[in-house]
Amino acid sequence: MRVISYNLRKHKASGELADLVRDFDVDALCLQECDATDMPDKIGNLELADITKGNRLGLAIYYSTERFSALETNAFSLKKSLHDMVLAPAHERLLGTRLIDRQTNHGLVLASFHAAPLTASNSLRRKQIDAAHAELVEMGGEQVTLMVGDFNYPFFTQNLTEHMKSSGYDLSLSDRRTYTRYKVFRGHFDFATSLGLEIDSVETLPRGASDHLPILVTAEYGQGTKPVG
Numbered sequence: 001m002r003v004i005s006y007n008l009r010k011h012k013a014s015g016e017l018a019d020l021v022r023d024f025d026v027d028a029l030c031l032q033e034c035d036a037t038d039m040p041d042k043i044g045n046l047e048l049a050d051i052t053k054g055n056r057l058g059l060a061i062y063y064s065t066e067r068f069s070a071l072e073t074n075a076f077s078l079k080k081s082l083h084d085m086v087l088a089p090a091h092e093r094l095l096g097t098r099l100i101d102r103q104t105n106h107g108l109v110l111a112s113f114h115a116a117p118l119t120a121s122n123s124l125r126r127k128q129i130d131a132a133h134a135e136l137v138e139m140g141g142e143q144v145t146l147m148v149g150d151f152n153y154p155f156f157t158q159n160l161t162e163h164m165k166s167s168g169y170d171l172s173l174s175d176r177r178t179y180t181r182y183k184v185f186r187g188h189f190d191f192a193t194s195l196g197l198e199i200d201s202v203e204t205l206p207r208g209a210s211d212h213l214p215i216l217v218t219a220e221y222g223q224g225t226k227p228v229g
Contacts, residue, residue: 001067001101003028003217005112005148005190009210010057011035016208017043021062024205024216029062030112032150036060049073052092059095059112059149068099068108076135078128094132096147098140105227109140113149125153126163129193133169137195144196144225145169148217154179154187169193176204178213192217196225 004026008014010033021029021044029046036051036058047065050073052058063070076094096111113132115125129151136145153160157173164171171193178190190212192202200218207213 001028001108001219002026003030003110003146003148003219004205004214005030005032005150005192005217006214007032007114007150007190007210007212008034009212011038013208013210014038020205020214021046026216027064027067028110029060030110030148031060031062032112032114033057034060049097050075050095052095054092058092059114061095061097061110061112063097063099063110067103068101071098071100072139073097074135074139076132078131093128094135094147096136096139098143100228104221106221106225107140107143107228109136109143109145111136111145111147111149113147113151115150115152117152118154120152122153122156122160125151126160129160129164130167133167133193133195143228144194144221146192146194146197146217146219148190148192148215150190150212152189154189157188164193169195170197170199172199172202172217174202174204174215176213178204178215179211180213190215194219196222198222 046062049061051060075092078093099108173188197219203216205214
């Protein structure tokens with residue numbers, strides 16, 4: 001499967017989505033910082049699963065109806081940072097969709113995630129990631145999980161990788177940095193965590209109107225995973 005994750009930078013890069021879906025032949029699209037009032041029901045051959053509604057700028061998931069059947073979608077609030085509470089409350093930092101893969105009959109929980117900004121601590125972001133994984137496992141049982149998005153975690157990613165391994169998840173960085181707008185804050189902000197998947201590649205795509213570069217995750221089901229039913 002092929003999934004793009006993209007932080008639209010306050011919706012500024014929304015006009016690029018149709019071309020990304022077409023040019024990279026993706027099965028799903030996970031977005032951050034999209035305007036909930038200005039998102040279409042379809043982008044190319046992808047259909048909107050759902051979009052967060054607690055904030056004007058939020059998360060969205062699109063999926064191929066040829067490849068997947070969508071069973072349910074849920075938005076979740078995670079532990080808030082000081083930035084969230086004082087400056088711009090972000091009520092929903094996780095959106096998850098439970099899917100059935102029509103090609104293989106595997107169950108999959110696909111999620112778009114946006115961690116607290118750099119003003120928060122890495123410790124808080126790790127707690128948000130752990131809480132997000134717990135919500136997705138409860139949502140999908142032991143089904144395969146892929147969570148992509150803006151993790152706001154450019155420094156000490158090796159520590160995060162070890163933390164993910166200890167909790168049973170794989171963390172996959174892209175082949176190039178995804179945020180290079182400022183000299184100090186350069187690095188891999190956008191990546192993927194997964195359960196029950198073999199991640200073939202995470203490719204950083206060309207820059208558009210956003211301060212983040214989109215990533216393309218290519219994955220297949222792990223050998224230990226079983227179809228549903």
